[in-house]
Amino acid sequence: MSVDRRSATTRLAINVVAWALALLWVLPLLYAVWTAIHPPLYAARFDLFAPLTLDNFVRVWNAAPFDRYFLNTIGLVVFVVIAQFVVCTMAAYAFAVYPFRGSEWLFMLFLIQLMVMPEVLLVRNYSTIASLGVMDTMLAIALPYLASAFGIFLFRQAFKSVPKELDEAARMEGAGPIQVLLRVYVPLARPTYLAYGLVMVAYHWNNFLWPLIVTNSVSTRPITVGLGIFSTVEQGIDWPTITAATLVSIGPLLVAFLLFQRQFVQSFMRSGIR
Amino acid sequence: MNLHKLNRILAGGLGAALLSTTAAFAVDLTFYYPVQVGGPLTQVIDGYVAEFEKQNPDINVDAIYSGNYTDTTTRALAATRSGNPPAVAVLLATDIFTLIEEDVITPIDTFISTDEDKAWLAGFMPAYLASAQIDGHLWAAPFQRSTAVMYYNKEAFKAAGLDAEQPPRTWDELVEVGKALTVKDASGNVTQWGLGIPGSSNAAHWLFGALVAQNGGQLSDETGTRTFFDDPKVVEALQFWIDLSEKHAVHPTGILEWGTTPSDFMEGRLAMAWHTTGNLSNIRKNATFEFGVAAYPGNPNPASVLGGGNLYIFKDASEEQKAAAFKFVQFMTSAELLADWGIQTGYVAPRDDSWETEALKAYVKEVPQADVARRQIADSKPEISTFESARVTQVLNDALQAALTGRSTPQEALSAAQAEAERILSAYRN
Amino acid sequence: MKVSRNLTYSMLLLLPAVVLLVAFTYYPTVATIIDSFFSTPRGRRPARFVGLANYETMLADPVFRKAIVNNMIYAAVIIPCSMGLALAMALLVNARIAGRGFVRLAYFTPTVLPMIAVANIWMFFYAPDYGLIDQVLGHFGRGGNNWLGNPDTALWAIIVITVWKCAGFFMIFYLAALQQIPPSLLEAAEMEGATYWQQLRRVILPLLMPTTLFISVNAVIEAFRLVDHIIAMTRGGPDNSTQLLLHYIYQVAFGFWDTAYAATLSVVLLAILALIALVQFGYADRRIFYR
Numbered sequence: 001m002s003v004d005r006r007s008a009t010t011r012l013a014i015n016v017v018a019w020a021l022a023l024l025w026v027l028p029l030l031y032a033v034w035t036a037i038h039p040p041l042y043a044a045r046f047d048l049f050a051p052l053t054l055d056n057f058v059r060v061w062n063a064a065p066f067d068r069y070f071l072n073t074i075g076l077v078v079f080v081v082i083a084q085f086v087v088c089t090m091a092a093y094a095f096a097v098y099p100f101r102g103s104e105w106l107f108m109l110f111l112i113q114l115m116v117m118p119e120v121l122l123v124r125n126y127s128t129i130a131s132l133g134v135m136d137t138m139l140a141i142a143l144p145y146l147a148s149a150f151g152i153f154l155f156r157q158a159f160k161s162v163p164k165e166l167d168e169a170a171r172m173e174g175a176g177p178i179q180v181l182l183r184v185y186v187p188l189a190r191p192t193y194l195a196y197g198l199v200m201v202a203y204h205w206n207n208f209l210w211p212l213i214v215t216n217s218v219s220t221r222p223i224t225v226g227l228g229i230f231s232t233v234e235q236g237i238d239w240p241t242i243t244a245a246t247l248v249s250i251g252p253l254l255v256a257f258l259l260f261q262r263q264f265v266q267s268f269m270r271s272g273i274r
Numbered sequence: 275m276n277l278h279k280l281n282r283i284l285a286g287g288l289g290a291a292l293l294s295t296t297a298a299f300a301v302d303l304t305f306y307y308p309v310q311v312g313g314p315l316t317q318v319i320d321g322y323v324a325e326f327e328k329q330n331p332d333i334n335v336d337a338i339y340s341g342n343y344t345d346t347t348t349r350a351l352a353a354t355r356s357g358n359p360p361a362v363a364v365l366l367a368t369d370i371f372t373l374i375e376e377d378v379i380t381p382i383d384t385f386i387s388t389d390e391d392k393a394w395l396a397g398f399m400p401a402y403l404a405s406a407q408i409d410g411h412l413w414a415a416p417f418q419r420s421t422a423v424m425y426y427n428k429e430a431f432k433a434a435g436l437d438a439e440q441p442p443r444t445w446d447e448l449v450e451v452g453k454a455l456t457v458k459d460a461s462g463n464v465t466q467w468g469l470g471i472p473g474s475s476n477a478a479h480w481l482f483g484a485l486v487a488q489n490g491g492q493l494s495d496e497t498g499t500r501t502f503f504d505d506p507k508v509v510e511a512l513q514f515w516i517d518l519s520e521k522h523a524v525h526p527t528g529i530l531e532w533g534t535t536p537s538d539f540m541e542g543r544l545a546m547a548w549h550t551t552g553n554l555s556n557i558r559k560n561a562t563f564e565f566g567v568a569a570y571p572g573n574p575n576p577a578s579v580l581g582g583g584n585l586y587i588f589k590d591a592s593e594e595q596k597a598a599a600f601k602f603v604q605f606m607t608s609a610e611l612l613a614d615w616g617i618q619t620g621y622v623a624p625r626d627d628s629w630e631t632e633a634l635k636a637y638v639k640e641v642p643q644a645d646v647a648r649r650q651i652a653d654s655k656p657e658i659s660t661f662e663s664a665r666v667t668q669v670l671n672d673a674l675q676a677a678l679t680g681r682s683t684p685q686e687a688l689s690a691a692q693a694e695a696e697r698i699l700s701a702y703r704n
Numbered sequence: 705m706k707v708s709r710n711l712t713y714s715m716l717l718l719l720p721a722v723v724l725l726v727a728f729t730y731y732p733t734v735a736t737i738i739d740s741f742f743s744t745p746r747g748r749r750p751a752r753f754v755g756l757a758n759y760e761t762m763l764a765d766p767v768f769r770k771a772i773v774n775n776m777i778y779a780a781v782i783i784p785c786s787m788g789l790a791l792a793m794a795l796l797v798n799a800r801i802a803g804r805g806f807v808r809l810a811y812f813t814p815t816v817l818p819m820i821a822v823a824n825i826w827m828f829f830y831a832p833d834y835g836l837i838d839q840v841l842g843h844f845g846r847g848g849n850n851w852l853g854n855p856d857t858a859l860w861a862i863i864v865i866t867v868w869k870c871a872g873f874f875m876i877f878y879l880a881a882l883q884q885i886p887p888s889l890l891e892a893a894e895m896e897g898a899t900y901w902q903q904l905r906r907v908i909l910p911l912l913m914p915t916t917l918f919i920s921v922n923a924v925i926e927a928f929r930l931v932d933h934i935i936a937m938t939r940g941g942p943d944n945s946t947q948l949l950l951h952y953i954y955q956v957a958f959g960f961w962d963t964a965y966a967a968t969l970s971v972v973l974l975a976i977l978a979l980i981a982l983v984q985f986g987y988a989d990r991r992i993f994y995r
């Protein structure tokens with residue numbers, strides 16, 4: 001986009017607006033960092049020379065099994081994303097490559113899940129999970145999300161944009177349907193997988209309501225629920241501890257995003273999500 | 275005795291005979307508990323459980339930390355419905371009617387047999403037992419009990435020329451002292467409020483219960499099927515709460531959030547704050563000024579309100595489990611253990627003999643504020659408890675908030691709430 | 705022969721998704737509707753058919769009415785605001801500004817922060833007198849606001865958080881779409897002497913239409929799904945001024961244990977979502993989905 005023609009004042013204005021908005025947007029994070037590294041006394045006082053401390057982190061780490069919550073969340077997220085990849089890839093492949101009479105209708109029916117998220121049906125899904133006997137397991141948190149209409153929709157789009165010739169060439173060489181999928185379609189849809197995967201990682205890392213309802217013990221509870229339980233105590237809010245806990249819980253995701261943000265944005269551009 | 279029962283006894287006897295021949299005879303107990311105050315309390319509970327298992331090698335306790343009270347109740351009910359009930363759980367004292375209605379608990383008194391058991395039972399403070407006694411049965415053992423107290427900033431008292439050792443004893447004094455403590459800056463903005471009573475949805479009904487008791491009223495009866503929201507005593511109590519901000523201007527307007535009230539107090543925004551005893555260690559650790567803990571004032575009866583959780587034994591556990599669960603309950607509510615739990619958490623040990631233990635005596639000497647709660651208990655009333663407790667409480671909270679924010683008058687709000695509570699509760703009257 | 709084999713492949717490939725969707729979307733949808741015509745089973749009282757009684761209760765329930773009104777306001781503000789901001793952010797980061805990487809990251813941070821965690825931080829921002837916002841306003845003599853404790857401002861305080869949370873996420877989609885606009889199109893427009901605003905209106909926005917539709921679907925979903933901060937901050941209070949439909953369903957189901965009434969409320973939520981979906985898909989050009 002040509003900015004060149006714009007005057008210096010316009011450019012300055014754009015910069016100022018962009019930066020002001022950016023600062024406003026990271027303010028909560030900045031506050032979290034500030035409060036977490038200072039003694040409780042400074043939670044509401046901004047003194048540049050306040051003493052620094054790591055006590056809050058130590059206290060948080062000792063007060064709740066955050067290490068275990070971490071493992072739970074990582075396990076959950078990895079499982080959900082991989083299972084979604086498998087389930088959605090299979091369905092999308094069927095829709096894109098093996099259409100049948102009424103498959104467009106079935107696809108529309110699938111898209112209902114886009115709007116009717118598991119959260120809307122939490123009362124019924126809760127009893128389904130209970131009757132399956134998987135309450136308080138990672139499976140209980142994951143199951144309602146595995147057949148993701150969003151994923152099927154994206155992968156189907158990506159598969160449809162794969163040139164037919166490639167598919168045919170592979171089949172000429174004697175590749176079976178699964179081999180064609182794995183050798184032709186999936187590699188070409190990589191940006192879509194990356195983009196979708198990242199969105200889902202962020203989604204499930206942050207998911208709260210459903211895991212809150214179906215988990216019950218330290219060994220399954222994801223970090224958001226651990227954090228939620230940890231911060232709603234009778235005593236009231238202890239900001240230094242909570243901000244430290246927040247930083248602990250988002251740390252890995254934030255670092256990962258910092259490292260991969262370029263790839264992340266680019267994969268979005270290439271994925272054709274638009 | 276019917277055939278079915280006979281069969282069960284035979285089977286039970288046979289089973290016990292078979293099991294006792296094997297070396298690995300053990301009862302597994304599932305124990306659900308919430309943690310409501312900060313600190314590494316799961317480790318403390320794990321320590322108690324380890325000690326219990328050491329004393330009772332034939333019992334294994336699986337202690338599950340299950341979030342806050344609401345979460346724990348949810349878990350316990352869900353687990354029971356799916357046929358896998360916990361044997362014992364710490365749940366809100368006010369959940370009692372819900373648990374009876376859901377038919378999931380067994381009265382504690384059915385396990386009382388020996389003189390020792392009777393002595394154990396007699397050791398609880400009557401005020402705390404009262405909320406667990408329904409239809410001639412005792413349904414739960416008091417465990418982590420709290421009460422509401424008034425924290426006050428002694429330095430603010432001195433600055434206002436008040437006697438820091440003489441906190442207000444009546445509503446009139448409360449207003450008077452509150453006025454002296456309310457400080458404005460040059461441009462007329464209040465920098466320090468005299469008093470703060472949290473009115474957010476998780477606290478309003480509780481602290482309002484104290485105001486009502488002080489005014490000589492009550493919110494619900496002991497059958498859990500009737501509320502008295504539109505009683506003149508109750509309406510007056512709400513009018514007083516509103517007057518604190520509207521008429522006397524000693525209380526911030528709008529709803530004071532329970533979660534931020536301790537910070538409000540420690541930041542000097544509130545000179546006096548109503549909160550739970552469970553907050554004592556937090557305030558002690560973080561307040562930068564000298565503070566006191568006062569019992570509640572009266573109009574004319576000084577009164578506070580009780581809160582917290584009791585130990586319940588679940589009905590659908592096996593007989594062996596229930597017997598083991600009763601042992602566990604007795605262990606968890608021994609004088610020494612409750613004393614220790616009180617020191618670790620700030621809860622009020624609900625047994626008189628706990629307060630006679632060396633540990634608690636030493637603690638009270640070090641933290642005299644802790645004793646205020648105990649002295650106040652005789653004057654305290656159980657918190658509102660009815661069938662469909664959560665829903666009725668919500669109805670009351672909505673009414674309180676509507677009136678506190680000036681959206682309706684106390685009379686209107688409480689009459690509407692009473693009508694709604696009647697609609698909900700009439701189904702539970704036989 | 706080939707056709708039937710393809711059909712077999714299709715069926716096998718679709719099987720896992722169909723099973724999961726039946727179990728966690730279609731069956732519960734139907735079961736929820738059925739549940740709404742029965743009473744809540746409690747202890748020794750089994751569920752019995754009550755016809756429309758739950759719906760009658762609902763229509764007379766002032767909390768339900770508040771939840772609906774609030775949710776409509778919530779959605780009506782959040783959807784356009786977060787989308788507008790997302791577009792503005794994408795345009796800003798797409799322009800040549802200093803420290804673009806940082807700015808982009810800043811906009812995106814709320815997406816990776818769990819709502820339950822940031823709720824507590826916002827709680828500090830909104831605290832009366834010593835909270836961040838009031839400290840700033842205090843310098844202008846406008847302190848003493850109880851943002852979350854006043855029914856007139858509480859919902860708006862919640863809305864600000866949701867917009868803050870969602871805008872950066874939506875921005876990524878706009879940004880991806882913006883970068884795919886062929887520069888030649890814009891150059892051509894510029895040659896014809898179009899101002900920036902004209903380019904935006906005539907070239908950029910029309911090209912972004914599919915993205916806008918996609919984001920709007922997401923925004924609608926968030927407007928009815930995102931209640932984590934309500935649970936952490938206000939629990940629907942004061943006096944239900946921040947009560948939203950899904951939060952009320954959660955409260956009725958897992959606080960009051962009235963599953964039948966929760967099902968009835970869920971039916972309303974389902975109906976609202978279905979209605980919005982119909983409007984959205986009906987309004988949208990079908991090409992977008994059949995590209």
